[in-house]
Ligand SMILES: Nc1ncnc2c1ncn2[C@@H]1O[C@H](COP(=O)(O)OP(=O)(O)OP(=O)(O)O)[C@@H](O)[C@H]1O
């Protein structure tokens with residue numbers, strides 16, 4: 001997954017009309033909700049019929065009920081030595097460890113790109129090199145370098161999350177009106193004060209958007225990384241199940257992964273609404 | 283008493299990014315603002331008014347000439363010259379009170395004291411109950427008053443105002459003009475007001491400076507006493523009907539009008 005810088009830049013809405021498209025969109029998404037629900041129902045129904053009438057072998061496509069039972073079973077009894085909760089927890093811990101690392105590195109790096117010519121000169125080529133690379137391309141190298149343990153998985157995920165966080169931070173810095181920094185300077189603010197009290201808060205909406213994109217990128221990298229080398233985690237669970245042709249658990253794993261990605265997205269949006277209510281009013 | 287001085291100040295901007303050719307925007311500006319004065323600068327759009335204010339604020343460096351406060355060159359922006367911006371430049375992540383308290387925070391004033399002083403200043407601009415409001419909940423006129431309170435919080439020696447009332451409706455504008463006049467006379471800070479409105483300049487300023495474009499230069503620097511009359515309680519209509527007022531108004535209109543014909 002590659003993230004285009006252009007998709008990040010307009011993240012922070014500008015102008016008084018910024019609030020309007022949101023309400024229009026909200027209305028429209030409300031309007032499509034019944035249709036979307038009907039689509040999902042149709043897919044599940046088709047799936048049920050296909051497996052009930054043996055159109056597709058249950059080995060390839062177990063029925064929805066079987067998958068539901070599989071989810072229940074993995075939740076209670078576990079699969080390959082861990083319960084569903086443990087697999088999920090292992091995956092989430094990796095994601096959040098990687099998120100912490102990439103935020104800790106990415107925000108200062110983005111501030112450096114956005115505020116200083118030297119910082120931009122140094123960091124731009126690094127980011128532009130990293131950004132289009134599929135994380136799985138460098139995973140083997142990372143494993144050679146730092147082994148097959150947790151550290152390599154977290155590193156790969158963090159590297160996948162880094163570019164969107166760096167680029168969105170830099171974009172947020174540049175979106176700050178010159179008047180904001182000028183005002184602070186005319187009240188006697190120093191460089192560090194401007195960075196902490198004006199540039200950083202002004203960039204937070206954009207940083208949060210970048211974090212949301214990063215979570216998406218990180219989540220897809222995580223599952224892939226676990227497919228390659230892990231003893232716990234949702235990706236590992238799917239990989240093991242596939243080796244034994246336990247298709248219901250494969251599908252159960254996919255559904256859990258999708259559900260968690262969906263929940264993370266909603267969480268990120270809620271955080272945006274709580275922490276930067278003003279972003280919609282710029 | 284302090285004096286903010288621009289001496290033979292010129293400013294040139296590069297014509298475009300790559301060429302080294304420049305365009306002269308301000309030419310030989312000499313202007314002294316004492317801390318008991320209220321100078322209004324009028325001129326056509328593009329005559330360099332904002333550039334002049336940005337120079338005085340220290341946001342721009344002059345191409346030639348000196349800018350000083352009490353004889354000392356300004357190195358850049360400083361807390362002795364607070365700016366009120368045309369589009370308020372209030373921080374949306376802070377509520378009204380914290381915006382006003384922002385200059386105090388920069389100075390390390392303790393939180394309790396900041397709140398108290400910001401409360402006082404909000405009361406002064408007639409917004410005592412709006413402290414907890416978000417910036418986007420305020421009307422344009424309220425925002426400008428918060429912006430003025432914020433500038434006053436830094437206790438500057440000079441207030442630099444770039445068309446702060448430009449975007450307001452006539453009624454709000456008239457109210458805020460009266461308000462600005464009061465603030466100026468109470469706070470005893472020098473004021474440099476950029477405005478498009480001849481009337482506003484005449485009613486507020488102790489001196490009206492006219493800037494002609496291409497390159498921006500001072501073509502008139504005229505004392506005016508109407509603000510002081512207003513402060514003394516003379517009715518607005520009576521002032522506007524007076525022959526001196528009419529004469530100055532016609533004179534200034536003529537000056538600005540000649541400009542636009544020249545440029546056309
Ligand atoms: N950063 C800049 N780079 C190049 N040219 C500039 C820059 N800022 C202003 N100018 C030019 O300088 C001239 C004066 O601009 P300035 O903004 O000072 O005018 P103004 O009198 O404030 O106009 P207005 O009444 O429209 O605000 C204009 O011709 C403008 O195009």
Ligand SMILES: [Mg+2]
Pocket residue numbers: 331332333
């Ligand atoms: Mg201007």
